[in-house]
Amino acid sequence: MSDNYEVVIGLEVHVELKTASKLFCGCANLFGQDPNTHTCPVCLGMPGALPVLNRDAVALATRAALALSCTVHSFSKFDRKQYFYPDLPKAYQISQYDQPLATHGQVTIRTEAGPRAIGIERIHLEEDAGKLNHIGQRLGDATGSLVDLNRAGVPLIEIVSQPEMHSPEEARLYLTELRTVLSYLDISDLRMEEGSMRCDANVSLRPLSYTGSLADLPRVEIKNVNSFRNVQRGIEHEIIRQRELLEQGIRIVKETRGFDDAAGTTYSQRSKEAANDYRYFPEPDLPPLVLDAVWLEDQKNQMPSLPEELRHQLAAEGVLPRDVDVLVQDRALYGFWRQTVAIYPDVKLVTNWLLSDYSRHMNAKGLSFDNPGVSAPHLAELLALIEDGTLSGKMAKEVLESMFATGESPQVVVKRLGLSQITDHEAIRLIVSQIVEANPAVVADFLGGKEKALAFLVGQVMKATKGQAKPDLVNALLREVIASHV
Amino acid sequence: MAGLDWDAVEMARRVQSGEVSALELVDASLERIAAVDSNIGAFLYVDDVGARQSARRLDSELTRDQKKSLPLAGVPVAIKDNLVTRQMPTTAASKMLQGFMSPYDATVVERLLAAGAIPVGKVNLDEFAMGSSTEHSAYQVTRNPWDISRVPGGSSGGSAAAVAAGMVPLALGSDTGGSIRTPASYCGVFGMKPTYGRVSRYGLIAFASSLDQVGPFSRTVRDAALLLHVISGRDPHDATSVDVSSTAPTVVVADPTQMRIGLPEEYFGDGIDPNVRTQVDAALETLKGLGATLVPISLPHTRYAIATYYLIANAEASSNLSRYDGVRYGFRETAPDLIQMYSRTRSQGFGDEVQRRILLGTHALSAGYYDAYYLKAQKVRTLIRRDFDQAFESVDLIVTPTVPDLPFKFGERALDPLQMYLTDIFTVTTNLAGLPGLSQPIGLADGLPVGLQWIAPALEEERILGMASALEAVLPVPSWPMQGGLSR
Amino acid sequence: MLLSKEEVLHVANLARLSVEPSELEEMAGTLSRVLEYIDLLNELDTESVSPTSQVVEQHTVWRSDVIQDSLSAELATQNGPQVVSAMFVVPKILDGGGQ
Ligand SMILES: [Mg+2]
């Protein structure tokens, strides 16, 4: 920012872990079921029920922490975070407070000015809340709400960044890279629209004259925005709003604000007097978590290659720098690429096709690389048909479009559309002979040394075959036939 | 009333051998409840139909399968109403849970059922187990069977009174700061708080999670041992429960001549009712006579125990009782919006004492006070634990009076919470340290029972039961109240 | 008094309890007396003492990630004061609240 304020942004990202069961009970961790069909005494907060920790949730959280270069602590514990809300059955969330699972990690973002590390303060495990369905359009004018606790108790990790981002763009880059890294671990669906990844942004403007601690700067928290784009928009708006206030000499109050997608603005969500005092204290129902070196080693061994490593690998394999980032950013795309290259190892051709025509058709159909509509073997087969001369590049594009439309293999499409370049030598030789017969003068010119005359004959053959013959082959056959005529 | 003067061990033996049926025992228990409980008020709910059905089912199972062996076959039991049960309502003696039907059984209830016991009903307590007199129940007063103008102690007053009045031979209670041992002492029965973690808390309505334990009431030591054995052990639903398979308290023998028994000076000072003192001294003489070595010891941080206890217990309680918010179960007061619904529901659903404790506990955890109150108390808790660790380097067991005085009259202490809190002065320390404690009836003073408290190192319940058994064998058999000839 | 009426109101608000204005004075008095008693703890220097929050010395007690039966929606909501379409109904939420 070119003015008197430095923008300070910190992000808190909640990620739902893809375990089979919930964090503290055996209810299935499933999305979109009938209300309250995946609940039990524990996640309903029934009198007398007690939590028991899910080991796999700890494993997935540990892998996330390792992938984000955190220090995973051998000792951590659980605490109760207390507040009343209908989606929180016990009126406390079991979370981790002063001794979290992991601290001191980082995410490297690639800005135009080069790579920059954004610190991760901590990663901790906690349980998700249930869902409220408001009776009425939105919370503000609802006459009441309906509580569904299927999601209550689903395992979450909360990833808290350092307040080290200075623009909405950096925030977006951070989120993108964070999601990319996590996607390779396969620990979460990471869908912001569905809430399996959620982001709260803390935004403050630091006057350049301010020398106090960042923690004392009044900051505004933008809650639960449902897409990366909207996180960026929310922050953009918040910067403008706060700057206007500051310039009018109005103090910024610490508050929680929501984001209005349609208006592109933030709005106050919680009044000052409702400010929370969470009264954290150690959860007496859960013994502390002690993770030894063997456990950590075991988790490390179960981790796949991560984006940074893959970027180096792809560059070494000859992928262009600008394509490397695109390929790695989407784990499914990368997987698809890898699969295709394994069958048809022309790295350049595969990359070009995938990132252009293939992606375009897939996006147009609203598909993603998780389930893209045309399989990697079919794509590889298509590329092979170009190489062996069956299809021209232009024809291949047409075939691909048809493959997306019908799901058929390239061979089937080629046959159905009669698109194949004619490679049957005898059939072409017949046409070539006819053309040679019909153009004795041109043949004579050619024989007289006029090389250009051959081009005319090639054109005639191509015309007769409606462009389906391969020019190289036509060329060769013409020379052959003319020679045999002499 | 055939059979009600037997203890549970005897009942189960006779049911098992076919001398008596489970139904006969259950009928006897239900008849006695019908005859005396209108004076006592121990039961909040009596499940006549369910209990008879279970008894009949058990009888036919035992007839069908002669080899089937159940340690509590056909024994009628009472369950403190802060343990959740599927077949009977569970209220924790609070208006907040009026009519609540739990969708699951507490682990201890499951284990009772698996052992062949027949729950006949749910018994009264101070609301959410917060109290020492059972006066703080939202539903009814429970009276001391030895003198119905006096309290039975609390919070497990219903459990103690039901056993003392011979309505059942066994009852389950819970103890957070003395809630089993105080009423056991006041009602002249055995009551044991096990080592923290020995018994699952799953299904025990939480008061203070780091202090709560479920334990047995009985009229004989061997019954206490048996019931403790049935409910003990690691439960996959309670992460704080421990594996105790190697220390199962089955055998009740001890050699008093091998025992060094510590008498902490802080528990024998002023402020003990002289009547209590006389009885306790007599019991100590008896122990000496049995060959035990009595050793004066000191537990120097005892005077801080009540303050420590009330901070920790109420802080945890303020959190545990937050779930009663009128949304998913229990009482709800109508209100135009959510915040008002919460505060009206909670203010009208909880009794005064519960609200006082929630306020105190909330304050102790709130921003700016946490270190001065909650954290401070946790640190003093460490000092109190260390006192015991040091003491047990030189003694095998510790004995103290269970309560400094005799059962008091209704209303005597209800007005001053602090006075009431001091009733627990000798019992809270074991909860803070997580140690087992047993109250053993040792005689009467002015016609009212006096209890002796045994304390052992963690998981050494067997040692307590062995010595209590040795003492029990030489003490005169008490005449049980409100009936003739009910004895072992 | 160790606890003022304002503090009692603040704590009551945190605990979602309502204290009637007429009871406020007495409540502040009662709680203050208990806190005065608790003040006893300040006799002890606990600077170097570590806190005890649990007495069972076990750690890392966990279960494997296995799905267990849930309750039916009927059983889950059978105690609900107000239930519509198998969901618990709460009155309108005025303030944003929540986490
Ligand atoms: Mg969180």
Ligand SMILES: [Zn+2]
């Ligand atoms: Zn559940």
